[in-house]
Amino acid sequence: MRSLNVLAAGLLIVGATSAAAQAPTKGFRAEFLGTIGQVEDKVVQLAGAMTEAKWDWKPAGARSTCEVLVHMAVDKYLFGGPLGLKKPAALGGAKGDECPANKAQVLADLKVAFAALNDAVKAMPETAADEEVTIFGMKTTKRGVLLMTAEHAGEHLGQLIAYARVNGVKPPWSR
Numbered sequence: 001m002r003s004l005n006v007l008a009a010g011l012l013i014v015g016a017t018s019a020a021a022q023a024p025t026k027g028f029r030a031e032f033l034g035t036i037g038q039v040e041d042k043v044v045q046l047a048g049a050m051t052e053a054k055w056d057w058k059p060a061g062a063r064s065t066c067e068v069l070v071h072m073a074v075d076k077y078l079f080g081g082p083l084g085l086k087k088p089a090a091l092g093g094a095k096g097d098e099c100p101a102n103k104a105q106v107l108a109d110l111k112v113a114f115a116a117l118n119d120a121v122k123a124m125p126e127t128a129a130d131e132e133v134t135i136f137g138m139k140t141t142k143r144g145v146l147l148m149t150a151e152h153a154g155e156h157l158g159q160l161i162a163y164a165r166v167n168g169v170k171p172p173w174s175r
Contacts, residue, residue: 021122028129029121032146039153040114043072044107045172046160052103054167065163066099069106072156076113079149082133082142083120121146 024030047069055066063071074096077087091109092098100106129143140148161171 023122027126029126033118033121035150039157043157046164047107049172050164050169057167063097066106067097068156068159069110070099071097073110073113076117079145080117080120082135082145083124085116085120
């Protein structure tokens, strides 16, 4: 039931914004969407290449592979808050990085989260990039939030690459 609720919420967000907004072809939003799209592609490829049996692996004191992926999905909504995104209640559980029952659900949640963020960016006018917002107690602009989002996603991609290589998995795009 949880997976259906998260998927339904994501599809509502995606459906509501997809019809109204086309992807920009130039400007900051287009550049952001290109960058975050590359990160998403690599994260999804890497997650697909790792066996579910390795998803519980983690270095001492850090999140597991699965927890990092769930954290990445949750973060799309947290960073997307100033753009109007709301995190589905069930996603991530009480701690924000709790793993659902299976790999397929994690991948579905991750893809829906990236799509929701992308659609929010598409719906945002280019001129809104300079609007001031507050996130995590800091004042910045919507552009600043998107830069933080891309940096944070890249940080976790690097973390997942290290996790994969320690577990004998070569990133699919580097073969």
